[in-house]
Amino acid sequence: TETYSNELQRAKFKHLEDEGSFLGYYEPPRTDFPLKIDSRPRVSLWGILKSMIGKDLTKIALPVAFNEPTSLLQRLTEDLEYSYLLDQAATFEDSSLRLLYISAFAASAYSSTVDRVAKPFNPLLGETFEYSRPDFGFRYIAEQVSHHPPITAMLTESPKWDYHGEASVKSGFNGRSFDVQPLGTWYLKMRPDNSAEEEVYSWKKIATSVIGIMVGSPSIDNYGDMVIVNNKTGDEAHLTFKPRGWRASQAYEMSGHIQDKDGNKRWTIGGHWNSKIYGKKVVVDNAKGDASLEDSNSSPNGVGSKFLLWQASTRPLVPFNLTDFAVTLNDPKESLKEYLSDSDSRLRPDQRAMENGYYDDADVFKREIEEMQRARRKDREERGIVYQPRFFEKANHEITNEEYWKYRDNYWNKRATKELPSSNIF
Numbered sequence: 001t002e003t004y005s006n007e008l009q010r011a012k013f014k015h016l017e018d019e020g021s022f023l024g025y026y027e028p029p030r031t032d033f034p035l036k037i038d039s040r041p042r043v044s045l046w047g048i049l050k051s052m053i054g055k056d057l058t059k060i061a062l063p064v065a066f067n068e069p070t071s072l073l074q075r076l077t078e079d080l081e082y083s084y085l086l087d088q089a090a091t092f093e094d095s096s097l098r099l100l101y102i103s104a105f106a107a108s109a110y111s112s113t114v115d116r117v118a119k120p121f122n123p124l125l126g127e128t129f130e131y132s133r134p135d136f137g138f139r140y141i142a143e144q145v146s147h148h149p150p151i152t153a154m155l156t157e158s159p160k161w162d163y164h165g166e167a168s169v170k171s172g173f174n175g176r177s178f179d180v181q182p183l184g185t186w187y188l189k190m191r192p193d194n195s196a197e198e199e200v201y202s203w204k205k206i207a208t209s210v211i212g213i214m215v216g217s218p219s220i221d222n223y224g225d226m227v228i229v230n231n232k233t234g235d236e237a238h239l240t241f242k243p244r245g246w247r248a249s250q251a252y253e254m255s256g257h258i259q260d261k262d263g264n265k266r267w268t269i270g271g272h273w274n275s276k277i278y279g280k281k282v283v284v285d286n287a288k289g290d291a292s293l294e295d296s297n298s299s300p301n302g303v304g305s306k307f308l309l310w311q312a313s314t315r316p317l318v319p320f321n322l323t324d325f326a327v328t329l330n331d332p333k334e335s336l337k338e339y340l341s342d343s344d345s346r347l348r349p350d351q352r353a354m355e356n357g358y359y360d361d362a363d364v365f366k367r368e369i370e371e372m373q374r375a376r377r378k379d380r381e382e383r384g385i386v387y388q389p390r391f392f393e394k395a396n397h398e399i400t401n402e403e404y405w406k407y408r409d410n411y412w413n414k415r416a417t418k419e420l421p422s423s424n425i426f
């Protein structure tokens, strides 16, 4: 606890410990992936998609050959791969510098999409995924709270920050590209080292597209504008992710700036979301407040040239182009089993079969559990029961006043005492 600078951080740390959040996670995460070679049958994406123009993801039934062995609940955990940027952000006294690092965090989430042209398993209604990292200091819980439309609620907590939001997307194949537009708002609650109060940041995610489908070399692009607001100070980050376009030189590019509440630019940010992102101080050099970029040394504290904010980890050699971080997600560790909810993605039989290379079994299991899900829905309809998610509920956000999914505070404490309700969804 000496590593925490104030009462808020210490209280949160104690809460995470008191709820046994890291039980079952003290062994290091796996570094090895069960499957060594990807022997999925080669199927042309265009061959499948050409008859589905105008359809969205919920109406496109794809064979498992288009899946990767992660569930969307796990795919969302990947936002946290570079969570150290948030711990770093909390150390700065200058709120604009905090926002600079938070911007790098928001951009870093896109690095995992490179070469991942595959569909994560669509979570069943009520499916959950938990993931704690004692080494990173956070715990994560996600739940599929709606099936039509598919909506996932998630919350990550750590001593210095909490990150939560709703993943729901509008998607569609327009004949050229398959486009995914995220709809939900994402929130970061920060407990800075030098402050006795929390602050809330919020933003919306940019679009993700599968491009190059017709020409037979599909790849992923992320593009659009992102505005991250510090709702307490009024600071704003304005970030632009360039669409790849025709020139390869523009691929992966992002740039932007951090401004204070009066619109004065304080930092510029830029780089490539697949490799490196830099920050640079904006120096105001005359009374009119014209900004110019100064050049000389390299840290956020010194005045000077650009400094490295973030760098992508190198990818391991595993099937599906998973990152090191993604490899750890579906690990059904012995030490964890006694604590897991029976609705945890790690227990999905279809995904397990796929991870072990049994694609045909995966297809059969997938059909089975989806059939069971349809039967449960039919049963609810007949009995006039409205489905209630177990661990999240709708609430109005106290600061943005938008509707959001609020954690009901009933997962981790029940998990610690092994009293999680059973779901029987798999």
Ligand code: ERG
Pocket: 045, 057, 062, 066, 075, 076, 113, 116, 117, 118, 119, 120, 167, 168, 169, 178, 180, 182, 205, 208, 210, 220
């Ligand atoms: C983007 C960030 C959002 C949550 C979210 C939801 C779903 C997806 C995107 C993210 C990333 C790209 C995904 C997409 C669903 C399908 C798509 C994973 C994580 C993949 C690349 C597309 C696969 C197509 C296949 C034909 C190969 C459908 O907050």
